[in-house]
Amino acid sequence: MKLWGGRFAKSTNVMVDDFNSSIRFDERLYKHDIIGSIAHVTMLAKQNIISAEDMAVIKSGLEDLLDDIESGKVAFDIHEEDIHMNLEKLLIDKVGQVGKKLHTGRSRNDQVALDIRLFMRDELVLVDDMIVNLQEIILDMAAEHLDTIMPSYTHLQKAQPITLAHHLMAYFEMLKRDRSRLEDAKIRMNQLPLGAGALATTTYPLDRYFVADLLGFDGICLNSMDAVSDRDFLIEILAAFSVMMMHLSRFCEEIILWCSNEFQFIELDDAYSTGSSIMPQKKNPDIAELVRGKTGRVYGSLMSLLTTMKALPLAYNKDMQEDKEVTFDALDTVKMCLPIFSDMLRTARINKKNMYDGAGGGFTNATDAADYLVKKGMAFRDAHEVIGKLVLYCLNHQKTLESLTLDEYQNLSKVFENDIYEAISLEACVNKRQVIGGPAKEVMEEVIAINRTYLGMTL
Structure with missing residues (x-):
């Protein structure tokens, strides 16, 4: 008989058990469910809701159960629906009837809201470590390529010469914002929902602030209905994951272009490339393409949860069980993509000559030629027109600005x-751009130093 089965005269259909069950995916919450239960039962004893002796038995049973799970001695049962009911049943089997007192003053509604917050709080620390690792790789590469000149682009047309350091550090800044978004989400998530009960708290004299302190929360949810029905924090995290994956996808797109025969700016290490089953010459940037592709998967998780939540009345609804699979899938995807992308980037070989040669074509120094005239006293709009005519002259005569004679220059001005x-x-063109944020070597050295400090690294 199910732990909630007292009101029912017959068992649920087998297909209903399977359809209703979430144990296949929420079993990964076992540790945080137990941690939350230990804090809850400690508070129950402190408030004299249960005896200290009962608390000690339950707490010891929970700790033993955690050891059993982590040593592979426990198999969860689909008929117990979810991780919460599984653990409660296993606890009762282990310590006897006293285990039934654990659920005093709480509901699965506030229990699951607690577990997912505890779980994601820990997982975001791991994700942040992965982002920092990628940032460290970018910083090291940027420091190595302060003099590696390459073209920049707008509209995928050559624009102005920059350095690889400058280009790489653009992604560093994106990752800084990604970290900030996740930290913001974690701050809003770090409020204790436990004690909200099913939706209207309880008649027991719970000390929610005590539990919040035990579990490291910054405060408590002040409305019990909101506490059990809120999944904003997961939506925020999935949105932050989506933006971060978009950044990785943009980076991957450039890596894919740079690996092409048309660019030949970089070559990926053999360990992070694949071949073709029919074309023996191929070396494909499949890892970059997969990261780019998996971005859509994370977007899908965000849209799925937004759609699930969009029309739910207060308070808890079973629809909200759908939050975990999409969250876990997005989390797993992010944790898979960050390390492999980082290693792929770290091991890539940079073709400095091709980058330099690429910067030399496409009149990337045209803006500097206009600025030259401005510094001689000409209005910028007039200078722009003069250089535009020079570029047209070069195109018509298969020349570059560098190859024009002084007479050809002076024919126009x-x-x-x-x-x-x-x-x-x-x-x-690169090193005279000394405005902070620009590509000049001394500016980039300053920016790299600022960001090493940001990461807490030794200069």
């Missing part, structure tokens, strides 16, 4: 002098 050639060199 007498302002040009011999120093134009130094002004439009790739090195000058």
Whole structure:
């Protein structure tokens, strides 16, 4: 007979048991369910709701049960529906009738709300560590490539010369925001729902603040209906995961382009590439493509939970059981993608010459040529027109700005002098951009130092 079966005259249908059960996916909450139960039963004894002796038996039984699970001695039962009922049944089997007192003053509604918060709080620490590892790789690569000049793009058309360090550090900043979003979500999540009961608290004199302190929460949920029906924190986390995966996907897209024969800016290590079953010459960036593809999977988890929650009346509804599978899937996807992407990036070989040569084409120094005229006293709009005409002249005569003679320059403007050639060199185009946030070497060194401090790394 089920622990809640007193009101029922017949057993549930076997298919209903299977359909209703969540143990297949919520079993991973076992540790946090037990941790929450130990805190709850400790509070019950403190408040004299149960005796200290009963509390000691239950607490010891829960600790033994945790050891049994982690040593592989426990098989969960689908007929007990979920991890909460499984653990309660196993506890009663272990310690006897006193185990039935554990559920005094709580409901599965506030219990599951507690468990998922405890679980995700720990998991976000692991995700954050993975993000930091990727940031450290990016910082090290940026420090190594302060002088590696490459083209930048807008509209996938060559724009201006930058350095690989500057390009990589753009993703570092994105990851900083990703960390911040997850931390913000964790702060809002870190409020104790336990004590809300099914939706209207309980008549027992619970000390919710005591439990919050035991479990490391910043405070308690102040409305019991909201406490059991809130999944905003999971939606926030999935949204943050989605943005982070979007960042990884953008990075992957560039890596895929850079690996192509048309670019040849980088080559991925053999250990992070695959081949073709029919074309022996192929070396495919499958890992980058998979990370890019799995981004849609995380988006799907977010949309699924938003859709589940969009029309639910207060308070708890069984629909909310659907929160876990999508959350766990998105979490697992993120935890799979971050490490393998990090290693793929760390082991990639950079083709500095091809990057430099790429920066030399497409008139990436045209803006600097215009700035040269401005610094000589010409209005920017006039300078823009002059350089535009020079570019058209170069296109019509198969030339570059660097290869034009001084006479050709002066045919359009007498302002040009011999120093134009130094002004439009790739090195000058990069290193004269000394505004903070720009690609100049000394600026990038400053930014890298700032971000090493941000990560708490030794300079």
